């Protein structure tokens with residue numbers, strides 16, 4: 534039997550919320566320690582990802598000193614890395630901290646860019662409204678997206694954006710979601726070569742399928758948004774197990790997505806011994 538083609542592997546990290554050295558996020562979470570553990574986790578995966586994508590909220594308040602520490606921590610990652618901003622980021626400070634990441638400056642105004650060199654063409658979007666928690670894709674940004682998607686209909690494409698274009702039922706997060714998701718979807722509907730839309734913001738693994746397109750959010754390597762599907766639940770987080778997503782794509786099999794938990798766990802234990810399935 535012919536062995537299947539090796540899938541393209543994408544490790545997704547999101548919502549790192551790095552603060553200045555020694556400071557705790559919300560006075561509770563040591564996000565720098567969590568990112569160190571996350572990077573060690575990625576480096577220890579049995580299969581080495583082809584790329585890493587970081588889908589926003591890279592820092593907690595978008596300050597230069599936070600990006601300074603982020604840069605130092607990410608320096609341990611020995612894989613191609615693509616970052617986008619979230620509502621906790623600041624475009625100019627992000628660009629200034631990573632001068633060698635030229636893609637951050639592809640668009641003069643927004644941190645939107647296209648990466649051509651992988652089996653999946655990456656189209657990254659900037660949903661940030663400075664000073665606000667919710668996101669939007671204005672006419673300019675949507676026009677840019679439509680143009681990029683029109684240019685290469687022959688190329689399977691991955692879209693990255695911080696604010697997800699779907700309701701999650703976590704009320705306080707949907708309240709600060711993407712303001713104009715229907716406009717975004719109206720662009721996508723003409724472009725069946727889009728394979729997936731990977732997002733952050735929710736600090737949880739959430740998936741949906743919209744017109745055959747896989748859409749998901751990522752857990753955080755630090756703190757997670759509490760699972761509460763009420764419209765008016767409190768805005769709070771839980772120290773549930775930190776995680777990354779490991780996505781696999783191939784032209785033959787399409788999209789597949791795993792959640793990989795960061796931490797020390799018992800095992801591995803075998804299912805079988807010399808007598809067969811262990812009873």
Ligand SMILES: [Fe+2]
Pocket residue numbers: 548550589590619621734735736
């Ligand atoms: Fe976040």
